[in-house]
Amino acid sequence: MxxxxxxxxxxxxxxxxxxxxxxxxxxxxxxxxxxxxxxxxxxxxxxxxxxxxxxxxxxxxxxxxxxxxxxxxxxxxxxxxxxxxxxxxxxxxxxxxxxxxxxxxxxxxxxxxxxxxxxxxxxxxxxxxxxxxxxxxxxxxxxxxxxxxxxERLFVILVTQAFKVLLVSMVILAVLHRVATRHISAIAGYATSIRPHELGTRLELPNREVDPEYPDEIDELVSALNQMRQRLFHDMERRQAVEHQLARNRALLDETQKLSNIGGWEYHVDDELFLWTNQLYEIHGLEVDPTVDHFEVSIACYSKADGEAVGRAFTECIDRGRPYDLDCEITTCKGEKKWIRTTGRPVFEGDRVVRVVGNMMDITESVKAEEAQRRSLKTLMTVLDSVDAIICVSDTDTFRILFMNKAMIESFGEGLTGQEYHALFMAGREKAGPPGVSPRAGIPDHAGALVWESRNQAGAFYINYERSIQWVDGRQVRFHHGVDITQIKKMEEELRQSHKMEAIGGLAGGIAHDFNNILSSVLGYTELALDDVPPETRLEGYLQEIYLAGTRAVALVRQILTFARQGDEEMVAIQVKPIVNEALKLIRSSIPSTVEITRDIESESLIFGNATQVHQILMNLCTNAASAMEGEGGVLDVKLFDTALGYGGTPVPVSLLPGNYLSLRVADTGCGIPPEVMPSIFEPFFTTKAPGEGTGMGLAMVHGIVKKWGGEIKVENNTPRGAVFTVYLPITEEENEPSEPLPEDDTLPTGGERVLVVDDEPAIARMIGKILGRLGYTAVIRTDSVEALELFRSGPEHFDLVMTDMTMPTMTGDLLAAEMLRIRPELPVILCTGYSNRVTDAALAEIGIKAFMTKPIVKKELARVVRTLLDEAGKGAGST
Missing domain, CATH: 3.30.450 (Beta-Lactamase)
Incomplete structure (x- = not known):
């Protein structure tokens, strides 16, 4: 018990x-x-x-x-x-x-x-x-x-903690019984005993005082049970209303599927049973018939490839629980072509697929619209990609690129969609932009159009047209149209440089003119003095030194005139290849052995020029290149080849016309050219060498020769990896006629004719008169051109030859000669000048001037020219 x-x-x-x-x-x-x-x-x-x-x-x-x-x-x-x-x-x-x-x-x-x-x-x-x-x-x-x-510590801790836990647990149990357990038992008894007809009986807990202001969880439970009793009847009424609403929703769903051309289906795996909504029959062109084999009918509407794809997707959905979503073309049972979107989703019980639910949507109209849109987009892209300009669209707020055409992708690279537009086109722009442009990269705040010029990080210049347009999604975006004007910029710079060099050339020519006048007096009077002093004397030695210094000064002036494109060297058709090979032999012996020379001399074309000046061009370019590699050594590479400028995409320098050119390329691996001196390298007397190490005329003379021959010189500076100079000279098809060499004769020709000498420099006029006098001629000197013309008019038959300076005040030499030739057309006239941009062979021939001499004038050349002209005119019987 x-x-x-x-x-x-x-x-x-x-x-x-x-x-x-x-x-x-x-x-x-x-x-x-x-x-x-x-x-x-x-x-x-x-x-x-x-x-x-x-x-x-x-x-x-x-x-x-x-x-x-x-x-x-x-x-x-x-x-x-x-x-x-x-x-x-x-x-x-x-x-x-x-x-x-x-x-x-x-x-x-x-x-x-x-x-x-x-x-x-x-x-x-x-x-x-x-x-x-x-x-x-x-x-x-x-x-x-x-x-x-x-x-020892473990024993003490365990005993103490066990006693404490036991005591606390007993107290908690007593408190829980008083405040919760006994009431929960009363609630459980009420819940098990309640009947539908007893729903009016409220639940009251015995021996419990309820504080309405501060109810606890038991009070809330009792209140919830009493409220539940009241809701039961209302819930039963609402259930009937919901069932009625569900019936209405089913009808509405059928109508909605019909309007949207969407049909639903369900497949029960265990029963192998398909259920279709009415609209799904409509999509397939069938009458509603639940007994039809839905799967076989649906698969038969697909093409073979699409049917196999849908079958595989359906099988994987059942076997592996993988949903699918496919777009396919079907032929309905009525023969109509449709595009449908079919989807399927597995329904699991545990880890097993028990059902597959899905739908099928008729998307024929959407597919047609997308195809039309694709054709329209393809047409638009064809137009945009064929435009020789960069086109892109960017977000107005974030400046992120949304679209780029083919030209922009080729110019800036792929993968730029999403980057900021202004970072590509406005690198280096100052914050202050043109009117209507916000400080942030020059993007306009207003919706109007804007035209501005920029330069990107690669150094390309663009003229940009920008305006606000509406994008496909309805938002306002920025439409950018940029035209690459880099070549135009380069041509403008080349044109400015060309004008600058022409201005410097004019200045150099003026200096040469004045210097030639001085040298004419120095050399002429030195020759006269040499004729008057005994040979092999100390004074003769001094005069010879003066004469040699003068001839060196003449060479320098000729370099200045070459830069100014006023040299009088004979222009003939020459082959550059043998000249380059010969010059490289001389260059090899004149530069340090630490500089290696490589060559590729392949062109055999002809140019119209002067062999000596070709030699000067190559010597100056190679000497500068060797100086750039002094100390460290390096490689001097010389190439001669033909280039077709303007064909095959090869850019044409601004001063040249498209055509065939001979290219002389001199490259070095030296230190390169400092960027700050690049604009001045072709200026005369400009040099970066120490005083006494260079005249600064080398590149200036090269520039003058090349320009005179109708060519161009380009510089590629790769600091600190060297520089490349490329000379372009037009190729000619003409060949020179062989000429017989003139016999040399040291005897000066003389005569006794009467010569009118006109020069605004009295010293030069007197010097020429004295030289002519020693050659046996009678020289009449005038330093004023107008006075000389009046003298000639008074007796034109008194003069056998006229020798006049070109640059004179009041009346220049060519105008003076023209007036005299109107009076006496057969008159031999010699025109002298130190520099003039008006003296050309065509101009002299048009006036009728027979000879042209460049100052300073030396006795031997003067004697030969005067005698030749007089003999050709048939005047006198001068001796030789």
Whole structure:
């Protein structure tokens, strides 16, 4: 009987919420106690182990050095004292000193089965300035004391915590019974006993006072049950209303599917049963018939490829639970072509697919619209991609690129969609832009059009047209149309440079004119003086030196005139290839051996020019290139080849016309040209060399020769990897007629005719008169052109030849000659000048001038020209 009562109580306790609460409270409390105790013991254990490590550290820092000294001195007593002193530490049990595996000294002992930790210390002793290894100290610390202290703490903690947990659990159980458990039992009794006809009976808990202002969870539960009783009847009414609404929704769904051309279906895997909505029959062109084999009918409407694709997708949806979404073309049972979108989604029970639901949408109109849009877009893209300009669209707010045409992709690269437009086109722009442009990269704030010029990071210039348009999604965007004007910019720069060089050339020509007048006097009077002094005297030597200096000055003036394109060198058809090969031989011997010369001389074309000046061009370019590689050495590369400018995409310099040109290319691997001096390299007397190392006329003379021959010179600067000079000269098909060499004769021709000399420089006029006088002629001198013309008019038959300067005030030499030739057309006239841009062979021939001489005038040349003209005119019987 007592046993049966205990068993009954036990059953009640097992089903009692209070018992379960007590059980879980005890379990949780003991768990928390266990975790807290374990963590506390772990910390204590780590603390004890740390104390053992501190003892090892004390050995290393406090005993090891002195013990090493005692070991070195083999002081057994001192060693034993040290070892015993260390054994006084709490957990140390054994110490030993070993050398090469042999135990030399030990203290303490190790017990069998005892747990310990060992730490070894290398022992060193400094002797003779070196650290010597003399042995190893092994220290053993026992863990028995650590474990013993740990178990003592565990016992105290467990007993204390168990008592505390038990006491707290009993108090909690009593409180829970009073405030909750007994009331829950009353509520459960009410819920099990209530009947539909008793819904008016309220639930009231005995022996419980309710505070309406501060209800607890029990009060809320009672209130909820009473409210549930009141809602039951209302719920029954609403259920009937919902069922009616569901019927209406089904009808509405059918109508909606019909309007949107969407039909739904469902497949039950286990029953192999298909269910179709009415609209799905309509899409397939069938009458509603639930008995039809839906799958076979649907698959038969597809093409073979689409049917196989849909079948595979449907099978994978069942087997692998993979949904699908396909666009296909079908032929309905009525023969209509349609595009449909079919989808399927698996429905799982556990991990198994039990149903597949999906729909089919008639998208024929959408496909037709998309196809029309694609054709329209293709047409638009064809137009945009064929435009030789960059076109893009960017967002008005973020400036991100939305669209680019083919030209922009080719110019700037792919993958730029999404990047900021102004970062590509406005690199380097200042914040202050043109009117109507906001500070941020020059993007206009208003919706109007804007035209502006920019330069991108690659150095290309663009003229940009920009306005606001409406994008396909309805928002306002920026439409950008940019035209690459880089070549136009380069041509403008080349034209400015050409005008600058022409202006410098005019200045150089003016200087040459004045200098030639001076040199004419110097050389002419020097020649006269040489005729008057005895030979092989000191004075003759001085005069010869003056004459040589004058001839060097003449050479310099000729370089200046060459730059100014006013040289009088004979122009003939020449082949440049042999001249270049010959010049390279001379260059090889004149530049350092550290400079390697490579060549590729392939062109055999002819140009219209002068062999000496071709030699000068190559010598100057190669000398400059070698100077750029002085010290470090490098490679001097010379190429001669034909180039078709303006054909095959090759750009044409602004001063040239499209055609065939001979290209002379001189490249070096030197230091390059500093960017700040690039604009001045062709200016006369400009040089970066030290004083006395260069005249600054080399490149200026090259520029003058090339321009005179109708060519162009281009520079590619690759600082600090060298520079490339390319000379373009027009190719000619003409060949020279062979000429017989003139016999040389050192005897000066003379005569006795009457010559009118006109020059506004009195010294030059007198000098020419004296030279003519010594040659036997009668010279009449005038320094004013108008006065000379009046003298000639008064007696034109008194003069056999007229020699006039070109540049004179009031009336220039060519105008004076023209007036005299009107009076006497057969008159021989010699025109002299130091520089004039009006003197050309065509102009002289038109006037009737027979000869042209360049200052300074020397006696030998003057005698030859005067005699030749007089003989051709048939005047006199001059002697030679």
């Amino acid at each position: 007592p046993f049966r009562r205990i068993k009954t109580i036990s059953r009640r306790l097992k089903g009692s919420l209070a018992a379960k609460q007590l059980f879980y409270i005890l379990i949780f409390s003991f768990f928390i106690t266990f975790v807290g105790t374990s963590f506390n013991l772990f910390l204590e254990y780590k603390k004890d182990l740390s104390a053992v490590d501190d003892q090892f550290t004390q050995i290393r820092e406090g005993h090891l050095e002195s013990l090493s000294g005692s070991l070195w001195q083999l002081d057994d007593l001192q060693i034993s004292t040290h070892l015993n002193d260390m054994l006084t530490m709490r957990d140390l049990i054994y110490l030993e000193i070993r050398e090469n595996g042999e135990v030399l000294f030990s203290a303490g002992r190790l017990k069998e089965g005892e747990q310990w930790v060992r730490r070894g210390f290398d022992m060193f002793f400094s002797h003779g300035g070196q650290q010597r290894h003399i042995g190893v100290l092994d220290a053993y610390a026992s863990l028995e004391g650590v474990h013993q202290r740990l178990f």
